Amino acid sequence: MKIIAFVGMPASGKSEASSVVEKLGIKVVNMGDVIREEVERRSLEPTDANIGGVANQLRNEEGFDVVAKRSVPKIMKLSEDLIAIDGIRGIAEVERFKKEFGEKFTLVSIDSPLDMRFKRVQKRKRSDDMADINELKERDERELSWGMDKAMEIADIVIENTGTLDEFRNKIESLVEYLMVEVEVSAVVNPTENETYVANALKNIFGDIELETLDTAQQHKKRLSGTGDVETLKNLHEMFRKEKILDTGRMQLEGGLSIDGLSTHFIINKQVASVGRMNFPADEEPLGSIHVTITTSSKDEMEKIFDWLTPPTKEGRPKFEMEIRQF
Numbered sequence: 459m460k461i462i463a464f465v466g467m468p469a470s471g472k473s474e475a476s477s478v479v480e481k482l483g484i485k486v487v488n489m490g491d492v493i494r495e496e497v498e499r500r501s502l503e504p505t506d507a508n509i510g511g512v513a514n515q516l517r518n519e520e521g522f523d524v525v526a527k528r529s530v531p532k533i534m535k536l537s538e539d540l541i542a543i544d545g546i547r548g549i550a551e552v553e554r555f556k557k558e559f560g561e562k563f564t565l566v567s568i569d570s571p572l573d574m575r576f577k578r579v580q581k582r583k584r585s586d587d588m589a590d591i592n593e594l595k596e597r598d599e600r601e602l603s604w605g606m607d608k609a610m611e612i613a614d615i616v617i618e619n620t621g622t623l624d625e626f627r628n629k630i631e632s633l634v635e636y637l638m639v640e641v642e643v644s645a646v647v648n649p650t651e652n653e654t655y656v657a658n659a660l661k662n663i664f665g666d667i668e669l670e671t672l673d674t675a676q677q678h679k680k681r682l683s684g685t686g687d688v689e690t691l692k693n694l695h696e697m698f699r700k701e702k703i704l705d706t707g708r709m710q711l712e713g714g715l716s717i718d719g720l721s722t723h724f725i726i727n728k729q730v731a732s733v734g735r736m737n738f739p740a741d742e743e744p745l746g747s748i749h750v751t752i753t754t755s756s757k758d759e760m761e762k763i764f765d766w767l768t769p770p771t772k773e774g775r776p777k778f779e780m781e782i783r784q785f
C-alpha cells in the first residue's frame with residue numbers, strides 16, 4: 459500500500475489535486491472526518507464553530523498530531539494499492555504519518571505564489587474566502603504557525619501549480635500513474651549457489667532493492683524476491699545505455715507485454731548480472747534467471763516506461779531521452 463498526501467499554502471490547489479485523485483478511482487481519506495466523528499460523539503451539532511472548537515480542544519488535549527494519529531487505524535483497515543490523505547494542516551501530522559508509514563508515505567508539496575493564489579481565491583468564492591490580499595496573508599500566517607512551511611520543505615515531490623488548471627490536473631494524473639507503477643524482481647537460489655551471490659546479481663541491476671528470501675516448492679531451493687517502484691528501474695535504465703542494448707531491451711519489454719497492456723515480464727541473465735553486466739537469455743538458464751515484472755495502471759504509463767527505459771534508436775543512438783517524472 460502507498461499513501462500520498464498533499465501540502466501547500468491556502469488555495470495552492472490541494473482540493474483540486476484531491477478531486478483529480480478521487481476521479482481516478484483512488485480512495486481519499488479526509489482528516490476532517492476524524493473531527494466530525496468527535497463532534498458527533500460529543501452529541502454536538504456539526505456547525506463550523508463546533509467543528510473548529512472540537513479540533514482545537516483535541517489538539518490541546520492530545521497533541522498537534524491527534525487527527526493524524528486517529529486517521530492511522532482508518533487507513534490501516536483499507537486494502538487499496540494507493541490511498542490519498544486530504545487535509546494535512548501541519549508538520550506534526552506529517553511527522554506522525556512518516557513515522558507510521560515510512561517509505562510508503564509520499565508527501566507532495568503544491569507550490570503557488572501568493573498573488574496567483576489570491577486571484578484564484580477571488581474566483582473560487584468559497585464561504586470562508588477573502589476579498590483582500592491581507593486576509594490571505596493572515597491565513598498564510600496561521601498555516602505557517604502550524605509548520606506548513608516545514609511540511610512543504612520535507613516533501614518528497616514538489617509540484618508547481620503556476621500554469622492552467624488543465625496543466626495542473628495533468629501533472630497530478632501523471633504523478634498518480636507514476637506512483638502506481640510496481641516492479642517485482644526475483645531469482646532462484648540453487649543449493650549450489652550462495653544467497654549473497656544471487657542477491658548481488660539482483661542488486662547489480664536494481665540498486666539497493668530490499669529483498670526477502672522465500673521457500674519454493676522444491677526442497678533446498680529458495681527464491682530471493684523484492685518489490686519496488688519506478689525508482690527501482692533507474693539503474694536498469696543506465697545499464698541499457700552502458701551495455702548499448704536499447705533495441706534488444708525494447709524487444710524484451712514489448713515481447714513480454716500482457717494482453718491488457720498493463721504488465722510486462724522479461725528475464726535477465728543471472729550469471730552475467732553477478733559480474734555487473736546485463737544481457738537477456740533466450741530461455742531460462744539452467745540455474746534460473748532473474749525475473750522482472752513491471753505493472754502499471756494504464757497503457758499510456760507502460761508506453762512511457764518503454765520510451766524512458768529503451769527509446770527507439772537511429773544508428774544505435776536514442777532518438778530522444780525523456781523524463782519519467784512529468785510533474
Ligand SMILES: Nc1ncnc2c1ncn2[C@@H]1O[C@H](COP(=O)(O)OP(=O)(O)OP(=O)(O)O)[C@@H](O)[C@H]1O
Nearest residue numbers: 467468469470471472473474578582621622623626
Ligand atoms: N492552475 C490553476 N488555474 C486556475 N485555477 C486554479 C488552479 N489551481 C487551482 N485553481 C483554483 O484555485 C482555487 C483554490 O484551489 P484549491 O481549493 O484546490 O486550494 P486548496 O489548497 O485546497 O485551498 P485551501 O487550503 O484554502 O483549502 C480553486 O477554486 C481551484 O479550482
